[in-house]
Amino acid sequence: MTTVTSPPSDLGSLIAQTLAPRVHAIDLEGEYPESFLRAVGQLGGFAGVVAPAFGGSGKGLADTIATMAQIGETCLSTAFTHWCQTACARYIQLSDNASAKSRWLPRLAKGTQLGGTGLSNTCKSNCEIERFLLTARRVQGGYEINGTLPWVSNLGEAHIFVTGCPVDGDGRLVFFVTRCNQDGFRLVESAHFTALEGTRTLACQFRQVFIPDGEVLAHPDAAAAYLARIQPGMFLSQLGMGIGLIRDCVRLVERAGRTHAHVNAFERDQADELAAALAAAEQEVFRLAARLDGDPSPEELPELLTEVLRIRLAGGELALRAANAAMLHQGARGYLRTATAQRRLREAYFIAIVTPSLKHLRREIARREGPA
Ligand SMILES: Cc1cc2nc3c(=O)[nH]c(=O)nc-3n(C[C@H](O)[C@H](O)[C@H](O)COP(=O)(O)OP(=O)(O)OC[C@H]3O[C@@H](n4cnc5c(N)ncnc54)[C@H](O)[C@@H]3O)c2cc1C
Structure with a gap:
């Protein structure tokens, strides 16, 4: 007979019972703590950055940072995936796109949808530290994206992430949500790291990827x-x-x-x-x-x-x-x-x-x- 045990009902017990025993596997073998992340979502650990109207708790960044710190006491890899998930949700929450909010936020808050953030290159290029690696072209009903981001974490075939890049002929940025399973998009395992191996950090290739306006978080005039x-x-x-x-x-x-x-x-x-x-x-x-x-x-x-x-x-x-x-x-x-x-x-x-x-x-x- 199989004994069914219910998952721990508080974050401390969840960390002690399910994350602490996996820390070496995460660190040394690159195990991605997916089931832990989904359980954190069920406990409301991502919900702080999401408004109650979209299934969040609205407890804010302070609650998010406190949760991340508690996870980080045991494992930084996993704390970083928590940051990726909550950063992704917060970018959508702070956009003016009502349909993207209703589509993604309730699932991101609960951890039934996992997501990441590909904004390093956007932020660094925006202050002239490096060149932009993605380009967008305005097309009927959306944008066509080309290029490759070398490192984006907390990804998988069913994941989403937010990024931003300049629009051809405009120069200003567009920010949008990408689904990792969409046409023209490919995740490529390109590097192994000295730590943070369990973060599912992958290269993101865009080949004429169509981003519909419904997934745009900020068009150039609002970027x-x-x-x-x-x-x-x-x-x-x-x-x-x-x-x-x-x-x-x-x-x-x-x-x-x-x-x-x-x-x-x-x-x-x-x-x-x-x-x-x-x-x-x-x-x-x-x-x-x-x-x-x-x-x-x-x-x-x-x-x-x-x-x-x-x-x-x-x-x-x-x-x-x-x-x-x-x-x-x-x-x-x-x-x-x-x-x-x-x-x-x-x-x-x-x-x-x-x-x-x-x-x-x-x-x-x-x-x-x-x-x-
Ligand atoms: C484990 C890990 C997870 C990350 N997760 C994310 C994420 O989720 N989202 C996100 O936007 N960014 C992510 N990044 C990127 C990160 O935020 C920095 O932008 C990146 O580390 C480069 O910063 P830097 O200051 O070293 O850059 P710089 O000092 O400006 O340059 C980095 C150097 O690395 C070289 N380089 C680039 N790619 C490779 C490669 N594959 N192998 C070897 N050298 C290379 C470049 O040519 C350059 O010389 C991640 C990086 C790491 C290491």
């Missing part, structure tokens, strides 16, 4: 205002990953101190200093999340984005510092192939390089603070 609306929350919410990882690193430092305090006391970074820096960062992250949840006016967004860039940089730097400390305090125990400390160190570098990378953030902050 600049739309990007300004989505960007602060997109960057800020990545710190859900950072907060989770740093919390775990502080614990690793403390744990090593139980047996090695006599020598670990000579390390440069200590648990209490890291914990204090984390508390200050968390306070700033949740202050800014509350402001973004309060529906700021378009005039407030540029200054808010600058504040987000600063805390995103500080959080990224703190993640590297905390993971480095965890590794040094743990010593050889942390250097074993399945040790948590070395995994956290590899994961921390992802927070530093995913768009906006630390160098991208420093460049943008310098541009804003530079001579007028």
Whole structure:
């Protein structure tokens, strides 16, 4: 007789029972935690960024960041897939496209539809760090898209994702939803990574892909205002990953101190200093999340984005510092192939390089603070 057990009814138990035992498989074998993600959706873990009118809880970015941090304490790969899913939902929520909202948001909120975000190239090209990799051409009833994005995560044949690119002959951007199973579109496995292997990160090839107007989130005349609306929350919410990882690193430092305090006391970074820096960062992250949840006016967004860039940089730097400390305090125990400390160190570098990378953030902050 098969015993049917019901899934855990709270996130902590779900993580302990179904995610923690799979962390090595996710990290070392690239296992994609699909069933965990779907269970998170059933518990309302994606619903914060979706309005109640579309099946969400409307609890906002603060709730989303708190959930991501809880997942990130155990596994950054999985926390990143949570970010991909909630970023995708939030872009749709913040669009003016009512039909896309009714079609996708209830399913994204529940996790019955999984999705990602292919906006790294869009954001980097938009501030002239690299060239645009996709192009759009206006055609009858929509746009035709061509090109390839090298890395988009949380994808699969039945997934969707949001991206944006310039329109030929216009120069301004168009943002839209792509279905991974549509004609002319192909997912290609192109790379393996030193961490984050379980995120289903794939190259996305567009060959004359037709995007109907019904899947357009912002046409060129609305694109600049739309990007300004989505960007602060997109960057800020990545710190859900950072907060989770740093919390775990502080614990690793403390744990090593139980047996090695006599020598670990000579390390440069200590648990209490890291914990204090984390508390200050968390306070700033949740202050800014509350402001973004309060529906700021378009005039407030540029200054808010600058504040987000600063805390995103500080959080990224703190993640590297905390993971480095965890590794040094743990010593050889942390250097074993399945040790948590070395995994956290590899994961921390992802927070530093995913768009906006630390160098991208420093460049943008310098541009804003530079001579007028
Ligand atoms: C695990 C992972 C998941 C990601 N998920 C997403 C996502 O979901 N959505 C999204 O939009 N972006 C995603 N990205 C892209 C990410 O946000 C950055 O844009 C990317 O890491 C490049 O940033 P960079 O600052 O290193 O770029 P730069 O320093 O400007 O340049 C990166 C360098 O990498 C080189 N490069 C490009 N492709 C390859 C390749 N296949 N192999 C080797 N070198 C290459 C480029 O030529 C360039 O020299 C992901 C990246 C990684 C590593």
